Amino acid sequence: MSLQTVLFGRTVRLKRALQKSGLARLGYRDPARFWEELVFPTWEEGGLTSKGYGGVLAERMGELLGIGLRVVRKPGHSPLLDSVRRFVGLYFRHSWIDPGWKPLFQGVSTAFNRSCNDKSAICTPQDTILIATDHYAECTPTLCRLLHGWGIQGRPILGQTHSHPPLLGERGSIFSRTKPPVFIANSADLGAWKKDPSFWVKINGKLPLQSFQRILLIDDFGYNEQRGDPYADRKRVEERRSSLLRCLRSFGAPEIGVFPFFLESSVTDAPLADLYEEYRRLVDNALLFLRETR
Numbered sequence: 001m002s003l004q005t006v007l008f009g010r011t012v013r014l015k016r017a018l019q020k021s022g023l024a025r026l027g028y029r030d031p032a033r034f035w036e037e038l039v040f041p042t043w044e045e046g047g048l049t050s051k052g053y054g055g056v057l058a059e060r061m062g063e064l065l066g067i068g069l070r071v072v073r074k075p076g077h078s079p080l081l082d083s084v085r086r087f088v089g090l091y092f093r094h095s096w097i098d099p100g101w102k103p104l105f106q107g108v109s110t111a112f113n114r115s116c117n118d119k120s121a122i123c124t125p126q127d128t129i130l131i132a133t134d135h136y137a138e139c140t141p142t143l144c145r146l147l148h149g150w151g152i153q154g155r156p157i158l159g160q161t162h163s164h165p166p167l168l169g170e171r172g173s174i175f176s177r178t179k180p181p182v183f184i185a186n187s188a189d190l191g192a193w194k195k196d197p198s199f200w201v202k203i204n205g206k207l208p209l210q211s212f213q214r215i216l217l218i219d220d221f222g223y224n225e226q227r228g229d230p231y232a233d234r235k236r237v238e239e240r241r242s243s244l245l246r247c248l249r250s251f252g253a254p255e256i257g258v259f260p261f262f263l264e265s266s267v268t269d270a271p272l273a274d275l276y277e278e279y280r281r282l283v284d285n286a287l288l289f290l291r292e293t294r
Contacts, residue, residue, distance in 0.1 A: 001131070003279045005095040006267045009035075009226045017090045022083035026065065037064060040230060046136050047187050053136040054088040092142045100283035104290065105129065105152050105182060122291050128207060130157075130183045132199075134222075134231075137188040147182055155181040157206050158189045183207065195243040200251060210252030216293055218286050219244070220261045227268040259289045 007013060014031040018024045028034050042056035051059075058081055061067070067080060097105075104122055131143060144154035185194070185203050192199040200209070209215065221241040225232035241260075248256055261282055265275045 001097045001101050002095050003098055003267075003275070005091075006224055006226060007272075007275075008091055008094045010268065017087060021087035021090060022079065023087050026061065026080060026083060028061075035226075035228070043231065047134050047193070048191055049188060050137050052088075052138045052188070053091065054084050054138070056136075057088070058084045088138065092138055095139070095142060097143075097146050098279070098283065100280055102150060104287060105147065105150055122287055127294065128180070128183065128212070130185060130203070130207065132185045132194045132203070134187040134193050137186070140184055140186045140189055143184050153181040155183050156189060157183055157185040157203055193240075195240045195247070197247050197250065200247045204251050208251075209248065210254070212253065214255035214257060214293070215248060215253045216257045216259070216290055217244075217248075218259045218261050218289070220263070223260070223262045224267055227266055257289070257293045259286050261286060 008017065009031075011031050014034065015024075015029070018029055018031070018034060023029075023034070028038065038057055038060050042060050045051065046053055046056040049056075061080055061084070065080070133139060140156050144156075147154040183206070185199070187193050187199065190199050190202050192202075194200075203209070219241075221237045221244070222231045223234075223237045230236070241258075245256060245258070263275070263278055263282065265278050267275065
């Protein structure tokens with residue numbers, strides 16, 4: 001949902017963030033070194049635990065720089081912790097939901113009082129939106145905050161809704177009285193990747209998958225990540241897609257439609273104008289897919 005998230009990792013932007021955050025002063029001014037020494041080795045732990053991006057980066061840097069975990073975790077002023085916090089803050093401030101998706105999320109609220117027969121709507125009152133993602137723990141409150149800015153309630157599948165100003169009609173139940181929520185399932189909260197059965201077992205406990213007439217899936221399956229990122233390996237992408245669909249079918253989903261959100265332009269080095277144009281076209285086609293398939 002966020003083109004800016006992957007663009008943040010392009011060499012020029014990442015160099016700027018490393019400088020601005022202070023990580024460059026600690027020896028991480030080279031993006032290649034940042035990826036190889038900090039991100040790739042910590043992704044498994046970062047994406048499956050509550051430590052967050054900041055937590056795994058700080059621990060890894062503490063180990064590599066010989067600072068020690070006790071000192072890294074010590075409250076108070078720490079150049080390392082301050083730099084990591086600034087970097088993670090920059091990353092998530094750039095991870096906004098692309099405005100092209102706004103009709104989808106606002107469509108739920110708009111359609112809430114519409115007739116189900118209104119074929120012009122992207123969503124109907126019976127539609128449920130689930131954001132399922134492999135991400136760090138900080139992603140969940142970020143999504144809740146961004147959705148709130150659009151007047152939409154974000155509801156994590158596990159745990160409490162993250163703090164934000166109360167929405168009109170919110171009464172603490174899983175459904176608002178005025179607007180249906182957008183559910184959020186994050187691998188860091190569920191302790192499992194979304195290709196794994198245990199991820200969907202936990203979702204199925206809240207949203208019984210066999211109760212839906214159909215499931216419409218929009219996903220890049222990791223295809224659009226930075227070139228060289230092991231997560232974006234094409235074989236892994238296909239395995240991830242196949243495994244995810246097997247999981248959904250195992251819970252008795254009667255019909256599954258898939259829109260592969262694959263950018264053919266490289267997010268690593270394609271001209272930005274071309275990338276933005278292709279992304280907007282894909283979003284438009286994805287919304288058309290939802291409208292025509294529902």
